[in-house]
Amino acid sequence: xxxxxxxxxxxxxxxxxxxxxxxxxxxxxxxxxxxxxxxxxxxxxxxxxxxxxxxxxxxxxxxxxxxxxxxxxxxxxxxxxxxxxxxxxxxxxxxxxxxxxxxxxxxxxxxxxxxxxxxxxxxxxxxxxxxxxxxxxxxxxxxxxxxxxxxxxxxxxxxxxxxxxxxxxxxxxxxxxxxxxxxxxxxxxxxxxxxxxxxxxxxxxxxxxxxxxxxxxxxxxxxxxxxxxxxxxxxxxxxxxxxxxxxxxxxxxxxxxxxxxxxxxxxxxxxxxxxxxxxxxxxxxxxxxxxxxxxxxxxxxxxxxxxxxxxxxxxxxxxxxxxxxxxxxxxxxxxxxxxxxxxxxxxxxxxxxxxxxxxxxxxxxxxxxxxxxxxxxxxxxxxxxxxxxxxxxxxxxxxxxxxxxxxxxxxxxxxxxxxxxxxxxxxxxxxxxxxxxxxxxxxxxxxxxxxxxxxxxxxxxxxxxxxxxxxxxxxxxxxxxxxxxxxxxxxxxxxxxxxxxxxxxxxxxxxxxxxxxxxxxxxxxxxxxxxxxxxxxxxxxxxxxxxxxxxxxxxxxxxxxxxxxxxxxxxxxxxxxxxxxxxxxxxxxxxxxxxxxxxxxxxxxxxxxxxxxxxxxxxxxxxxxxxxxxxxxxxxxxxxxxxxxxxxxxxxxxxxxxxxxx
Amino acid sequence: xxxxxxxxxxxxxxxxxxxxxxxxxxxxxxxxxxxxxxxxxxxxxxxxxxxxxxxxxxxxxxxxxxxxxxxxxx
Numbered sequence: 123x124x125x126x127x128x129x130x131x132x133x134x135x136x137x138x139x140x141x142x143x144x145x146x147x148x149x150x151x152x153x154x155x156x157x158x159x160x161x162x163x164x165x166x167x168x169x170x171x172x173x174x175x176x177x178x179x180x181x182x183x184x185x186x187x188x189x190x191x192x193x194x195x196x197x198x199x200x201x202x203x204x205x206x207x208x209x210x211x212x213x214x215x216x217x218x219x220x221x222x223x224x225x226x227x228x229x230x231x232x233x234x235x236x237x238x239x240x241x242x243x244x245x246x247x248x249x250x251x252x253x254x255x256x257x258x259x260x261x262x263x264x265x266x267x268x269x270x271x272x273x274x275x276x277x278x279x280x281x282x283x284x285x286x287x288x289x290x291x292x293x294x295x296x297x298x299x300x301x302x303x304x305x306x307x308x309x310x311x312x313x314x315x316x317x318x319x320x321x322x323x324x325x326x327x328x329x330x331x332x333x334x335x336x337x338x339x340x341x342x343x344x345x346x347x348x349x350x351x352x353x354x355x356x357x358x359x360x361x362x363x364x365x366x367x368x369x370x371x372x373x374x375x376x377x378x379x380x381x382x383x384x385x386x387x388x389x390x391x392x393x394x395x396x397x398x399x400x401x402x403x404x405x406x407x408x409x410x411x412x413x414x415x416x417x418x419x420x421x422x423x424x425x426x427x428x429x430x431x432x433x434x435x436x437x438x439x440x441x442x443x444x445x446x447x448x449x450x451x452x453x454x455x456x457x458x459x460x461x462x463x464x465x466x467x468x469x470x471x472x473x474x475x476x477x478x479x480x481x482x483x484x485x486x487x488x489x490x491x492x493x494x495x496x497x498x499x500x501x502x503x504x505x506x507x508x509x510x511x512x513x514x515x516x517x518x519x520x521x522x523x524x525x526x527x528x529x530x531x532x533x534x535x536x537x538x539x540x541x542x543x544x545x546x547x548x549x550x551x552x553x554x555x556x557x558x559x560x561x562x563x564x565x566x567x568x569x570x571x572x573x574x575x576x577x578x579x580x581x582x583x584x585x586x587x588x589x590x591x592x593x594x595x596x597x598x599x600x601x602x603x604x605x606x607x608x609x610x611x612x613x614x615x616x617x618x619x620x621x622x623x624x625x626x627x628x629x630x631x632x633x634x635x636x637x638x639x640x641x642x643x644x645x646x647x648x649x650x651x652x653x654x655x656x657x658x659x660x661x662x663x664x665x666x667x668x669x670x671x672x673x674x675x676x677x678x679x680x681x682x683x684x685x686x687x688x689x690x691x692x693x694x695x696x697x698x699x700x701x702x703x704x705x706x707x708x709x710x711x712x713x714x715x716x717x718x719x720x721x722x723x724x725x726x727x728x729x730x731x732x733x734x735x736x737x738x739x740x741x742x743x744x745x746x747x748x749x750x751x752x753x754x755x756x757x758x759x760x761x762x763x764x765x766x767x768x769x770x771x772x773x774x775x776x777x778x779x780x781x782x783x784x
Numbered sequence: 785x786x787x788x789x790x791x792x793x794x795x796x797x798x799x800x801x802x803x804x805x806x807x808x809x810x811x812x813x814x815x816x817x818x819x820x821x822x823x824x825x826x827x828x829x830x831x832x833x834x835x836x837x838x839x840x841x842x843x844x845x846x847x848x849x850x851x852x853x854x855x856x857x858x
Contacts, residue, residue: 182816213842216818244841329808355808362815366822379841388843389828398832495845499833502847508834601810602834602847603817 124283125173126165127200129193129224130208131217132179133488133607135236137161139208139266140176141616143276148174150623159529167276175202181216183223184325185332187532197229198317203283205231206275211241211248211263212608214377215369221259222365225290227321232260232282234275239265240608246379253376258290267613292320295364299357302327302350309342327357388608392492401496408489409515412480416519420476428472432465454655455644464637473550474628477519478621486612491604498602504584505591507536508602514540514583517547518576521743523624524549525750533600539590541750545739545764546583548576551694555734558698562718563727571731579735582767643689643696647703656703662688663704676733676772677726677780687733691761693740725784729776737768786858790835791851793827799856800824806853814850818842825856 128143130136140148144163161176177196178189185191197205207224209217214235224231233254241248254261260278264271294300306323317333325333326347337343347354395404440457448456484490490512498508509531517524524544531537556575560568646662653659658667658681666685673679673687682704689696698714705717722730738761739747748757787802801823804811814820818839829836834845846854 184812184816186813186816213840215840216842219816219818246841328812358808359811359815362812363821366815366820392828392836392843396829396836491845495834495836498845498847601850602845603813603850604834604845605817606836606843606845608843 123171123173124203125175125200126279126283127175127177127196127202127205128208129177129197129205129220130179130236131181131210131213131220133605134179134208134210134217135266136179136208137176138613138616139206139234139236139264139272140174141619142266142269142272144174146619165276167280170280172280175200180220182220183227184328185330191332194223194227197224197227198321203230204279205229206234206279207231207259208234208236208266211235211237212244212246214246214248214373215366218257218369218372219365221257222293222368225259225293226324228318230282230285232262232275232278233257234264234266234271235261236264236266238263238271239268244380246377248378249376253372256372256376267610293365293368295324295361299327299360299364302357306343306346309346310340324361327354328361329354329358386608388488388606391609392606395489395492396495401492402500405493405496408484408493412477412484413518416473416477416480420473424472424476428468432461432468436461436465451648454648455641460637460640464633464640468629471625471628474520474523475621475625477516477550478523478624479617481516481519482617482620483612486610486617488607488609491606494604495606502602504588506539506584506587507531507533507600509604510536510540510543510587513544514547514580517544517549520549520551520628521545521547521739522628522746525743525746528750531600535591535595535597536600538751538756539587539595541747542590542756542760542763543583543587545743545760546579546586546736548579548735549694551740552697552734554695554698556731558701558714558718559722559727559731562715562722563724575731575735578732582736582771586767640692640696643692643700656700666704672769673733673772675777676769677729677776678722678733678772680721682721683730687737690734691738691740693742694734697734725776725779728779729772732775733768733772735768736764736771738762738765787855788858789852790825790827790837790846790854790856791830791848793830793856793858795827795830797858798824798826799858802855802857804854806850810850810853814854817844819844819846819854 128136128140140161140163143165147165148161148163150159150161159178163174163176165172165174175196177193180187180190180193183190183194183197196202205224207221209221221231221233235248235250235253238248248263250261250263260282262271262275262278264275266272295303303320303323306326307319310319310322317336322333322337326337326343327350334347337347350357394400436457439461440453443453443456481490484493493515494508494512497511501508501510510528512530513524513527515524516527521544524547525541528537528540528544531540556572560571564571643662646665647656647660649661650659657663662685663681665688666681666683669684669688670679670681673684678684682701685704686697686700689700701718702714705714705721718727738744744757744761747760748754751757788799790799793799801819801821803821804814804819819825823839826838827835828838828843830851834847835851836843836845838844
């Protein structure tokens with residue numbers, strides 16, 4: 123099967139084109155060893171099937187970010203049969219910069235000149251024939267969002283697969299650099315052929331860290347590079363300049379762009395949403411409304427249905443199992459353990475789906491970039507990057523996607539901090555815990571208590587961020603550079619598709635890791651055999667009894683509270699469920715509330731809430747941290763340090779409160 | 785012709801990038817994003833927080849620290 127790769131700048135419409143090419147035949151995975159998303163899909167054309175790979179959106183193919191390395195490694199080592207370079211017609215100059223690097227790699231490339239409609243409305247006049255001639259690369263005009271030009275693009279790509287040559291001339295970088303490239307190529311002769319020598323030579327002169335690393339073993343080349351001394355940094359920028367000169371010459375005769383562009387609708391909207399007084403309030407309102415709608419639609423409207431289905435499923439299953447004379451232990455495992463446990467997590471699917479839907483719309487319209495912009499000032503004062511706030515917002519829904527969204531932070535330091543502080547953002551799964559305790563003790567001031575809990579989470583996150591940036595991750599926070607793409611109407615289909623990808627990811631997690639943890643908890647609750655399940659005599663109860671003294675200084679040193687916190691590490695939803703079980707099979711309604719009123723003092727309740735807000739994140743989050751950092755050390759750190767902070771916080775609240783006589 | 789750091793330009797002022805100070809990595813990144821020597825820049829917003837500018841038809845937000853190091857000729 124032939125492979126076609128898509129490369130292009132962020133916001134060039136690459137993903138829209140990918141969707142137009144592959145329809146629903148696509149799946150999302152990860153590039154091996156890195157956290158960069160890998161999208162693949164299939165295209166059927168004239169009875170043949172082509173594999174389409176959507177490479178990460180990048181401005182360049184250097185070693186600046188994981189994305190760039192993934193993209194260029196695939197182009198060189200993945201041997202795509204043809205590369206489609208998506209170029210934003212409204213911004214040809216900068217987009218062609220990526221093209222020049224494809225040419226340096228000797229890639230078989232065709233250009234999809236996308237967003238032709240927007241270029242037209244901006245009065246940008248492009249002579250496609252001439253542009254193609256000047257570049258030596260076929261250029262096909264497209265409007266991916268309206269599915270225009272797709273067929274001719276496919277036609278050309280397929281034709282190109284069977285052609286063996288490319289028609290473009292090498293770019294000249296001026297006499298000196300051209301000579302250096304030539305010299306290094308000679309020195310490289312005979313060494314590994316993993317990468318084209320010409321490209322290696324250019325990248326070495328550009329000071330590309332990855333390539334220099336690979337050249338370490340090559341004495342000759344190293345000596346030569348060292349002999350360049352301070353000329354090296356001169357060359358580095360000279361090469362970039364020369365690429366732009368090359369582009370300048372090409373578009374000079376083929377692209378005519380009006381010099382004075384009038385104020386666009388995007389500019390008008392930006393004047394309001396990035397305004398120094400209005401920016402943050404508008405952002406706050408948008409987020410507030412999104413969350414409100416998420417809870418109303420996801421929890422109140424749809425959540426009930428899912429809960430009902432799961433109950434029905436449980437009833438239906440136990441009915442069948444009973445007629446089959448299933449032993450009691452298996453029955454209890456399947457109904458209480460599997461259906462009840464995994465079900466407790468699946469109930470959150472509508473909430474997550476709706477949250478993703480709204481976040482997807484904010485992302486697709488281009489507003490998220492503005493949100494990062496307005497928050498940057500505040501975050502910078504704390505040594506954090508503006509984009510950190512976006513991941514925190516996402517964390518309010520669920521910390522798993524919150525942590526995944528830290529991928530947009532290019533700098534390792536910024537990303538690690540954003541990742542480590544994310545679990546302090548109180549996720550949806552912790553919400554039921556607050557509700558139960560609020561109705562037990564603070565029914566009259568529920569709103570204020572909720573506000574204080576969420577606020578405390580944000581404050582702890584920001585304080586920890588500040589501490590991390592001063593200790594573990596010293597150094598400058600990376601500079602704020604971000605493109606503010608024009609506002610666009612979101613594509614309903616692509617928002618839904620993205621949402622579905624993420625929900626599916628969540629379901630898989632629920633189906634595997636949460637299933638395992640739930641099973642373990644259930645086993646602990648019935649052993650040793652013969653004890654009352656979920657009693658103090660069960661293993662689970664004994665574990666609780668052992669842990670309990672740790673929480674005595676925080677005012678909730680009971681085995682029941684301990685065991686619910688223990689279960690909460692599996693999934694936060696389990697805290698309330700376990701409290702329900704251990705307090706004499708109380709269901710989650712009034713009985714549980716009165717049981718809690720007897721077991722906790724109001725002060726201990728506050729202390730317990732502080733603990734549940736801050737302590738060790740759930741197993742799904744820890745699994746995500748492992749996946750994202752690829753480090754057991756950081757995963758353990760993520761399990762331990764929030765626990766310490768939660769414990770210290772809870773003890774502080776309880777002790778100070780006791781002294782004050784609360 | 786007068787040289788000024790980008791951060792001192794007001795809204796709607798226009799200039800051409802003359803040079804960028806700072807370490808090579810940052811410089812190169814800015815170049816790659818289209819903020820290169822000779823590029824024309826129009827300031828769209830410069831009050832608090834990062835600046836917003838238009839570089840050859842593309843809207844960018846740029847931290848003040850960076851804008852201090854970009855010298856424009858006006």
